[in-house]
Amino acid sequence: MGPPSYRLAAAITAPxxxxxxxxxxxxxxxxxxxxxxxxxxxxxxDSDLYDLPSAPLLRLADELARSGVAVAGADSLVGRLDVPAALDQILNPLGLTTAMCGEWRLLKYVEEAEFGPDAGVNTVLISGSLESKLEMLQDSCKWMSKEGASELLSEAKPGSARIGPYAYIGLLKPEVSSSQTAASALASQEYPPGLTLVPMKSRTLAPFRTTNLVVIQATSDACGSKRSDFFACGDALLIDPGCCSQVHGELADLVNSLPKKLVVLVTHHHNDHVDGLSVVQRCNPDAVLLTHENTMKRIGKGNWSIGYTAVTGGENICIGDQELQVVFAPGHTDGHMGVLHVNTNALIVGDHCVGHGSATLDSRAGGNMKDYFQTTYKFLEMSPHVLIPMHGRINLWPRHMLCGYLRHRRAREASILKTIENGAQTLFDIVSKTYGDVDSKLWIPASFNVRLHVDHLNSQHKLPKDFSLEMFNGSCDEFVSSL
Known part of the structure; x- marks a missing residue:
């Protein structure tokens, strides 16, 4: 996997x-x-995203060399990193120099949690104050107060300006949360505010190794929402406790640290999203489980043996001062759900999207390409500020990512159709020719998408007349043995 990379972010303040x-x-x-x-x-x-200026931070080529910029409180850290070069990349486009910012000091050093599939990006956040406030700024820059930035983050409206993670983590995030939990002791990330992502080892598919457990908790001084039409209320919410048995102890510690009025939501039934449900039930038998009925039919009694509450989309959830809305999002499976965090306009998308590469649809569990396209358009119309997948990093450019998924699926479908028009008749023929540039280890999950693309092409009456669906469907059972 290799070593992590680094990035430098600078908080430049006005006196x-x-x-x-x-x-x-x-x-x-x-x-x-x-x-x-x-x-x-x-x-x-996507709407405008503002954040602290940042740049890649490279290791010094000569390990004996020392950085030429002093950063108070970070001598041992920055001594092996080329801070001057990174600062030049940050300051030069702004018309600033290092001398104009006085003394630099370390704000935070953040080691990224294991979102995967790469080794991660660790961030060095530093701060420096200008001798005098610059009034003439480039069009891409502006001064921001902490109060103004916090309001943009926590009272987000679709289409409004956004504040990025460096500003939140470096300047706005409280040092000690009043709702401290065991999640704080695990490698995690809180962004947007109120949503903590805890990537936990799971039985997921390569290239990922973890599933993001989403933890949302009411703050101790929260007065709650003024609305009265909530479908479910609680003091904490867990989304997709899907960690494998090796880390069930860590999950148990987390659940035991949460308030007893706990709501659990499962986006779909796959093992890497439900393997920890039994731990939640054992630690808190009064927890309320929300999921789609099609999902619940596929969750084994060994994972959850007590009752549940069915959701179909549109239900509102209240977790203290946090408001969420359930979104029906079929495509990956026929019971797949998403969740909108209303306060920050962040969209938790389950497995509809992943942090790297493209998503696989499950043809065995009602996965459907037409539904997948429709859900993607639904997400686009919602204009979220952040996309939160259950595998990989968050995405700060949701509409760009979703359009990319549409392009990819359409290009793949066109390639499949061309392969069929060139004479391919069986699932193996189509997969081997369409995914010839992909590691054959990934052909089995790819075959699920191919089957659904063929169904989608058939529903649009695009398949050649000499293509036999009967032969194609018969070849699906033989596919694995053909590899």
């Missing part, structure tokens, strides 16, 4: 006012707008 400088972040590149099929994606644009 006396306490404001800090944020920079509008550049979205990932998209295909040219004139490219075929791009017209429909033009209106799906």
């Amino acid at each position: 006396s006012s306490g404001e800090f400088l944020v920079v509008r972040q550049q979205p990932p590149p998209s295909p040219p707008s004139a490219a075929p099929g791009e017209e429909e994606y033009r209106r799906y644009v």
Whole structure:
């Protein structure tokens, strides 16, 4: 897996006012707008994202060399990293110099939790104050108060400006939470505020090794929501406790540290999302389980043996001062659910998206390509500020990512159709030719998507007349033995 990489983020503050400088972040590149099929994606644009300026932080080529920039409180850390080069990348585009920022000091050093599939990115956050506040800033920069940034984060509205994780973790996140839990002792990440992601080892598919357990807890001074139409209420919420047996002890410690009025939501039934349910039930028999009825039918009694409450989408959940809404999101399975964290407009998408690569649909559990497309468009129309998958890192460019998924699925479907038009008749023929550039170890999950793409093509009457669905369906049972 290799060593982690590093990134430097700088909090540049103005004297006396306490404001800090944020920079509008550049979205990932998209295909040219004139490219075929791009017209429909033009209106799906993510809102502006502002964050602390940052740059890659490389190791010094000569281990005996020392950094030329002093960072108070971080001598042992920055001595082996090329801080001057990273600072130049941060300051030069802003028209600033190191000398203008006075003394640099360490704010935080954050080791990224194991989201995978790579070794992660550790972040060095430093701060420095300008001798005088600059009033003439570039269009991409602006001064931001902590109060203003906190409001944008915690009272988010679709389409409004957003504040990124460096600003939150470095300047806005409380040092000691009033709702401290065992999750704090585990490798985790809190962003957006109120949502803690705990990647825990699970029986998931490569290239991932963990499933993100989402922990949401009411703050001790929360007065709760003024609404009265909530479907379920509690003092804490767990989403997808899917860790494997090796870390059930850690999950038990976490559950025991949470308030007893606990709500649990499962996005779907796969092992890497429900393997920890038995631990939750043992530690807190009064916990309330929410899931779709199609999902519950597939969850074994060994995981959850008591009652549950069925959800179909649209239900509102109250966790103290945190409001959430359940979103019906079929496609991956026929009972798949998402969850919108209303306070921050963050969308928890289950396995509809993953942090790296593309999602696999489960044809054995009602997975459906038409549903998958429709759910993707539903997510796009919601205009979330952050996407939270259950595998991999959060995504700060939700609409860009979702459009990328649509492009990928359409390109794959076109490739499958071309392969069929060129004479492929069996599942093995289609997979081997369409996924010829992919490791054959991944052909089995890829075959699930191929079957659903063929069904989707058939529903659109796009399959050639000489293509035999009977022969194709008959070849599916022989696929594994053909590998």
